[in-house]
Amino acid sequence: MTDPTAPGPLAATAALMADPARARMLAAMMGGEALTAGELARIAGVVPATASGHLARLAEGGLIVVHAQGRHRYHRLASEEVAAVIETLGGLAARIAPLRPWKHGDAARQSRLCWNHLAGRLGVALHQRLTGEGWLTPVSGGWTASAEGRTRLAATGVDLDQAMKAARFACDCMDWSERRPHLAGGLGKEIASAWLTRGWLRRLPGAGDADVLARRRIAVTPDGARGLREGLGLDAA
Amino acid sequence: MTDPTAPGPLAATAALMADPARARMLAAMMGGEALTAGELARIAGVVPATASGHLARLAEGGLIVVHAQGRHRYHRLASEEVAAVIETLGGLAARIAPLRPWKHGDAARQSRLCWNHLAGRLGVALHQRLTGEGWLTPVSGGWTASAEGRTRLAATGVDLDQAMKAARFACDCMDWSERRPHLAGGLGKEIASAWLTRGWLRRLPGAGDADVLARRRIAVTPDGARGLREGLGLDAA
């Protein structure tokens, strides 16, 4: 039998997220960008030395991966699965917290990124539109696109073939603010990155209000609003 | 602006799961039963006084609810959402943990309960069978059942109407051991409870091997194997 006093994997992994500074770092990385240790230190509100220790633990725990480049070290979440856990846990926390220094009434429902795909109002609306019209239908372990869905998405700059190739089993990620699924997986990533590079979406500076929203806010540009309306019949209010 | 040193809801909630004793308690409650403080103390491997403190914190944090009855106090998970978070986090932890006192190779994939519905091999197989035959199709925020699916399920003792009534948005819960969705929500609950009372499934004592599997193991009885084969064409190996 194993040591009964051992933490166990669940507690060990939870402990990695249980520190305020580390939680802020993880929340910041939910924007999908790779951030340097210095940036993360500032975000977390600790001195670089402390941040370095935290990042080492997160990396050793497998929650983040580090990419050294020159004298910078870039940190990002290790996988979509890690992002999903943080998203889910953050949603539960936000709904549970009776102590409410964090108004999750309105700001939290805004459109945002969840690791590398769209979440919030926009993410959910997109998911409903695509599945509601039958352009996309879930099958066990992935998606199939109708011919119309394929051309519609292509018109918005989404390379469906490449997305499908990478679309290892596209869970629809549960959106905690809207309580409906949004589009994750390879397809979600492809859509978000296509629209970001096309200038239909842009990142908002997003202040420093930590935790669930740090560095994750996005907005639809006028171009994007027009494109989504014409291409998908989606009203991005 | 709020106090920048405040833990934040994410860290606070994660901290509740970050203690070994509390994690063991939560894992035990994943079996769906309401457990007394004494049982949980024994499971967690701590003295009743310590367990009482932990349970108070879990309750105050909204992860569990307490139901006093006579001189016993029964504790269970507060919601399906809490269960989903624990399941997801446990899955991530099990796959990440490079330190492996916890073999998650085989035992973890066994059929088990996830809060109040089926998970593991059986849960995933069931989900695939029901959706694969078109008996159940996901629609935005729930399910619809075909006529054939309705009669098939009714034949196994599942009251579909009642299930649907309670089937507030049946996310398919992601199964971490099989990496495929299984059936959660009101329908998943109804199926599991129907088959448990009918004697098609039974709980396994489940040793005390804590964390992800404590008190969650189930097995298909000979009766159940026959019923599932005849009723649903499902081979419960």
Place this chain on the structure above:
DNA sequence: ACCCTGCTTCGCCCTGCCCCGAAGCATCGC
């Protein structure tokens, strides 16, 4: 070559909290 910047390692302090034993309340059985 020089310095500057970004990051890490080290040593120390100190808070938080996990644990237990003892005592205090409830509830049930007799």
Place this chain on the structure above:
DNA sequence: GCGATGCTTCGGGGCAGGGCGAAGCAGGGT
């Protein structure tokens, strides 16, 4: 009534670990 059981609150001890400053080690610019 009485004692037994289940659980809680209280006080004290001990350890993990989070925080910082100082020093060390890269990589880059000039």
